[in-house]
Amino acid sequence: MLFFSYFKELVGKEVTVELKNDLAIRGTLHSVDQYLNIKLENIKVVDEGKYPHMLSVRNCFIRGSVVRYVQLPPDGVDVDILHDATRREARGS
């Protein structure tokens, strides 16, 4: 639940999602769910020449199971709050 809550805080921010098939997509985080499925808006594919089929895709849904990384803006994270939440979660379980 921790990461679900964490991503909810990031809705509206620009992120780059790198998938396990090496496709990387930059976009605005529209929504996330408990499986960490992600919906991005106004996407821009990194290295778009390699993926011509993605040309007209503006919004997309990404299945959580295929995500390798979610790259965030460096100032998009309040690390202290994240630390506290993690400690609380570790203590609780």
Add this chain to the structure above:
Amino acid sequence: MSFAGPEDILLSTSLASYLDKKLLVLLRDGRKLLGILRSFDQFANVVLEGACERVIVGDLFCDIPLGLYVIRGENVVLIGELDSEREELPAHMICVSVPEIKRAQKAEREATDLKGSMRKRMEFLDLD
């Protein structure tokens, strides 16, 4: 798609907004399917109507019609909403027939296999 609390309702990552839209579905095996979303569930199992597979080899492409498809969610990588105001493919790409794209696919596969086997033969030399 998720057990949403009242504050989460607005935030749900649901495919409902994609219903009856023409979508691009990327599969784990690298295939690209296009079609109209008619149904989905919490596993991202998906029903596509009028599905076709868009095969791209270099600058050549071809849409192979498939009909009504049920896709198991575990194979889904990405579901993209196609913007009707933008071109689906770059202008320099050439639409070819099904036999021609299959020939191009075979040639590409053979070239990759050849590269792979040549690399294996060179590996024992330990050049790097």
